[in-house]
Amino acid sequence: MPPTSASTRVPVVILTGHLGSGKTTLLNHLLRQPGARVGVVVNDFGDINVDAGLVTGQVDEPASIAGGCLCCLSDAGGLDDALEKLTHPRLALDAVIVEASGLAEPGTLARLVRFSGVERVRRGGLIEVVDASAYFDTLDDGRGPAPVRFAAATLVVINKTDLVPAADRDEVLARIERRVLEHNPDVQIAYAVGGRIDPRLVYDAAVPEDPPDELPIAALLREAAADHAAHQHARSVTVTTPGTIEPARLLDLLEDPPSAAYRVKGTVAVATGQGPRSYQVNLVGRSAHVAAERPGRATTETRSELVAIGLELDPDEVWQRLTAALAPAERPSTDGLRRLRQLVRVSL
Numbered sequence: 168m169p170p171t172s173a174s175t176r177v178p179v180v181i182l183t184g185h186l187g188s189g190k191t192t193l194l195n196h197l198l199r200q201p202g203a204r205v206g207v208v209v210n211d212f213g214d215i216n217v218d219a220g221l222v223t224g225q226v227d228e229p230a231s232i233a234g235g236c237l238c239c240l241s242d243a244g245g246l247d248d249a250l251e252k253l254t255h256p257r258l259a260l261d262a263v264i265v266e267a268s269g270l271a272e273p274g275t276l277a278r279l280v281r282f283s284g285v286e287r288v289r290r291g292g293l294i295e296v297v298d299a300s301a302y303f304d305t306l307d308d309g310r311g312p313a314p315v316r317f318a319a320a321t322l323v324v325i326n327k328t329d330l331v332p333a334a335d336r337d338e339v340l341a342r343i344e345r346r347v348l349e350h351n352p353d354v355q356i357a358y359a360v361g362g363r364i365d366p367r368l369v370y371d372a373a374v375p376e377d378p379p380d381e382l383p384i385a386a387l388l389r390e391a392a393a394d395h396a397a398h399q400h401a402r403s404v405t406v407t408t409p410g411t412i413e414p415a416r417l418l419d420l421l422e423d424p425p426s427a428a429y430r431v432k433g434t435v436a437v438a439t440g441q442g443p444r445s446y447q448v449n450l451v452g453r454s455a456h457v458a459a460e461r462p463g464r465a466t467t468e469t470r471s472e473l474v475a476i477g478l479e480l481d482p483d484e485v486w487q488r489l490t491a492a493l494a495p496a497e498r499p500s501t502d503g504l505r506r507l508r509q510l511v512r513v514s515l
């Protein structure tokens with residue numbers, strides 16, 4: 168079998184959180200994003216109650232995908248079996264979200280995805296949902312070390328902030344934030360009501376609108392849920408450069424990304440003896456994935472582009488970092504090529 172093309176890798180996002188913290192609410196919010204094609208893996212449909220209208224078919228009936236979501240029950244076949252089906256190129260999903268039961272241990276799930284035997288998977292991050300109003304009564308008594316579960320997260324959503332009395336809110340949220348950062352100082356933190364985070368933090372929708380040939384279920388549900396309510400908007404910074412780049416500078420960025428950049432994605436071109444070679448770059452949290460594109464038809468234009476997305480991005484700082492990462496080079500340095508190839512190897 169030919170090697171999997173970089174473009175067919177599907178980000179697998181893990182959603183964890185204590186019982187009742189708001190995982191399903193957040194998942195439903197993400198599924199309402201216009202134009203999104205998302206696969207969902209759940210342990211138990213009965214338990215999870217994804218909005219019925221959004222659950223449009225089992226994975227064996229891909230023709231019925233509508234309103235964006237295709238759900239798949241993780242049964243005896245295990246997670247890999249579900250991922251194998253949902254990452255099939257014929258489904259062309261933008262992302263797969265694995266919603267864990269409230270009792271699941273985040274580190275274990277992260278390892279299941281990281282060491283998944285499924286070739287078309289790439290890590291899409293781990294979102295841990297926290298109930299701000301119940302945090303110090305359930306997860307953490309505030310004494311001793313903070314819960315170790317945060318160590319596996321790339322994004323922590325401090326949800327239900329509306330239930331914290333206004334007078335105490337700043338202090339309670341700051342205390343939770345300090346506990347979250349204790350084991351994971353690089354983690355991105357978002358605040359939410361009803362799980363409403365900016366979907367761009369999690370994945371890219373293939374198209375900006377719902378496809379015209381699909382049922383208007385997602386649109387109706389969006390209206391019903393008044394999902395246009397405010398959420399913290401993610402910022403993004405894009406830098407494009409013509410021509411080929413120096414991989415060592417790109418690796419410098421991927422090994423030490425700007426702290427406020429939650430995702431960095433793009434395509435870069437590197438010169439080779441046989442002409443430019445393109446690589447797809449994806450970083451979520453601190454985990455980078457780089458894959459070589461299959462050599463395609465020769466193009467007249469070669470360019471490299473990176474986009475950084477995050478909640479508190481400083482646009483000037485990030486622009487400078489991305490620009491430095493895309494330093495033009497007609498010929499890559501030996502050290503740069505070695506580091507790039509090594510990252511491509513560990514990304515396989």
Ligand SMILES: Nc1nc2c(ncn2[C@@H]2O[C@H](COP(=O)(O)OP(=O)(O)OP(=O)(O)O)[C@@H](O)[C@H]2O)c(=O)[nH]1
Nearest residue numbers: 185186187188189190191192269326327360361362
């Ligand atoms: N007030 C308030 N309620 C919320 C918020 N987010 C979720 N809820 C409610 O909290 C309850 C639990 O939310 P779920 O999304 O079912 O939580 P879950 O983490 O999926 O729950 P389990 O699957 O049982 O672990 C539901 O009644 C939600 O409507 C929020 O930000 N504010």
